Amino acid sequence: MIREAFGLIYPGDEIIGLRELIDDRTVAALPIAGKYRVIDFPLSNLHNSGIHSVGVVVSRKYNSLMDHLGSGRFWGMSGKNQGLFILPPYSLREQPGVYRGGVESIRSAFDFVGKVRQEYCIIAGISSIYNIDYTEMMNFHVESGADITVLYHRIGDDHEVDEQYHEVFLEMSDEGRVRSIEVNPMNTALTSRSLKSYILRKDLMIQLVEECYARGEYEFSENLLRNNLDRLRIMGYEHTGYVGMLKSAHSYFKINMAMLDPQVWGELFQSRNRIFTKVKDSVPAKYLQLADVGRSLIANGCVIDGQVENSVLFRDVHIGRGASVKNSIIFAGTMVNEGAQLEYVILDKNVTVRRGSRLIGNGSHPIVVGKGRRV
Numbered sequence: 001m002i003r004e005a006f007g008l009i010y011p012g013d014e015i016i017g018l019r020e021l022i023d024d025r026t027v028a029a030l031p032i033a034g035k036y037r038v039i040d041f042p043l044s045n046l047h048n049s050g051i052h053s054v055g056v057v058v059s060r061k062y063n064s065l066m067d068h069l070g071s072g073r074f075w076g077m078s079g080k081n082q083g084l085f086i087l088p089p090y091s092l093r094e095q096p097g098v099y100r101g102g103v104e105s106i107r108s109a110f111d112f113v114g115k116v117r118q119e120y121c122i123i124a125g126i127s128s129i130y131n132i133d134y135t136e137m138m139n140f141h142v143e144s145g146a147d148i149t150v151l152y153h154r155i156g157d158d159h160e161v162d163e164q165y166h167e168v169f170l171e172m173s174d175e176g177r178v179r180s181i182e183v184n185p186m187n188t189a190l191t192s193r194s195l196k197s198y199i200l201r202k203d204l205m206i207q208l209v210e211e212c213y214a215r216g217e218y219e220f221s222e223n224l225l226r227n228n229l230d231r232l233r234i235m236g237y238e239h240t241g242y243v244g245m246l247k248s249a250h251s252y253f254k255i256n257m258a259m260l261d262p263q264v265w266g267e268l269f270q271s272r273n274r275i276f277t278k279v280k281d282s283v284p285a286k287y288l289q290l291a292d293v294g295r296s297l298i299a300n301g302c303v304i305d306g307q308v309e310n311s312v313l314f315r316d317v318h319i320g321r322g323a324s325v326k327n328s329i330i331f332a333g334t335m336v337n338e339g340a341q342l343e344y345v346i347l348d349k350n351v352t353v354r355r356g357s358r359l360i361g362n363g364s365h366p367i368v369v370g371k372g373r374r375v
Contacts, residue, residue: 002138005120005199007046007054008113009039010105017248020348020370026058027246028126029065031331033259033269034297034312037068038246040277041131042124042197043075043084048273049134051122053082055112057105059089068278075276085112101218102196107209113202121205125196129244129255131268131275134199137237141199146235148204148225150178151197153239167245168194168221170236178234181226183219192236194221195243242267253346253366256312256329260295282315290321299332306336320355327363331371345369 011026021030028039039056046054054077058065072084087109099105106123113121120141122134132151141149152170169190171180182188198220200208208224217223225234242264244255258264269275285298288305296308301316306323313319313330320338329346336342337355344361347353348371357375361367369375 002050002135004118005051005122005134005138006116006118006202007042007051007122007124008057008106008109009042009046009054009124009126010057010102010109011059011099011126017250018246018252019249020368021249021252021346022061024061024371025064026060026062028056028058029062029068030246030252031314032129032252032256034299034314035280036275036277037065038126038129039065039068040075040275041129042126043077044273044275045130045132045134046122046124047075047077047276049122049132049138051134052077052079053085053116053118055085055087055109055116057087057109059099059105062089070278074278087112099218101223102220103209103212103218103224106205106220107213110206110209113206116202119201121200121202123198123200123205127246128195128197129246129268130195130239130241131271131273132239132241133273138199140237141235144176144235145233146199147232148198148200148228148234150225150234150236151195151239152192152236153195153241153243154191155193166219166222167247168196170194172236176235176237178225178229178236180229181221183222183226192238193245195239196221249346249366249368250364253329253344253363257310257327259312260297260310280315288321291319306338323353328366348372351375 030038032038071078077084166184169182169188170178170192171190172178212224245251282301284300285302291304292307294309297312299315302313304319305321306319309326311325311328314332316333317330318335319325320336322338323336323340326343328342331347331349333350334347336353339356340353341358345359345367347369350372351369352374359367
């Protein structure tokens with residue numbers, strides 16, 4: 001049955017809480033875990049499910065995303081009659097690519113949707129980090145007689161509310177049918193949080209999206225799902241593994257720090273379902289005389305002559321002699337000069353940290369330095 005499905009990855013909203021991290025890139029192109037991008041997770045999940053016809057709706061500032069995706073060959077999606085299709089920004093409004101919600105971004109992909117032969121669509125958002133094979137979810141969708149199946153997971157006691165990000169919570173019956181939906185509640189007794197990924201028939205998707213759009217309703221969960229709870233059989237399917245939600249710079253920091261946990265790393269990257277990314281050949285990391293590295297992810301091309309602890313370093317980062325980097329995320333091409341001290345910071349690409357500089361944030365509010373800055 002999974003062979004009768006195609007994939008559609010949509011941008012949703014641009015998650016303003018990510019601040020400087022998305023000034024020059026879309027969320028899908030945001031680097032994560034040392035050498036990956038956010039888009040690698042939904043693409044790999046679809047590939048691992050046997051789906052090789054996928055449309056990616058792009059929005060603002062998508063040049064780096066297109067460079068990363070290329071022909072789609074790194075995800076096994078470069079076939080002649082199927083493959084990876086990058087769908088250009090919506091051009092019928094004054095601001096191309098600025099979508100008013102998930103409904104409008106999905107509607108912008110209807111030219112692609114109309115040409116695919118598959119009966120079912122798996123819609124995947126890009127704000128959640130997880131590893132899944134959609135095959136079992138598809139089987140559940142068909143066997144339960146669902147019109148729409150929503151992927152969800154259960155939150156723990158450590159859940160944090162973020163007013164800048166729309167979270168969707170589901171109330172379900174004993175059989176798993178969605179009975180009510182709460183969007184961005186400040187306080188809720190519900191523990192089932194939507195991952196904003198769905199399965200439904202292609203023809204039903206087109207019908208529902210057009211109905212919402214005609215009424216001036218643009219949010220998928222808030223409008224399309226909630227308005228059809230009584231009319232359609234909407235079911236929930238639980239994902240029980242690790243989930244990271246991209247809501248803010250703080251949540252982005254937490255997700256990267258979680259990947260230093262061997263259990264989380266093993267689940268995401270060493271399971272049967274691999275996470276693929278664009279391959280870049282470079283020299284191995286080089287550790288000089290004063291290098292002292294512990295519990296960190298160090299990508300190829302790094303040169304380290306200082307202390308690195310509990311941190312994530314992307315490709316070609318240089319840590320100068322005697323510098324100290326703790327609890328930090330350093331993007332590609334950044335230079336941390338001799339004697340600098342960094343703790344709880346996120347440095348974007350090609351940042352230069354001057355000799356002897358000191359940047360100290362905290363776990364709840366990491367310091368974010370934009371691309372190409374000198375500090």
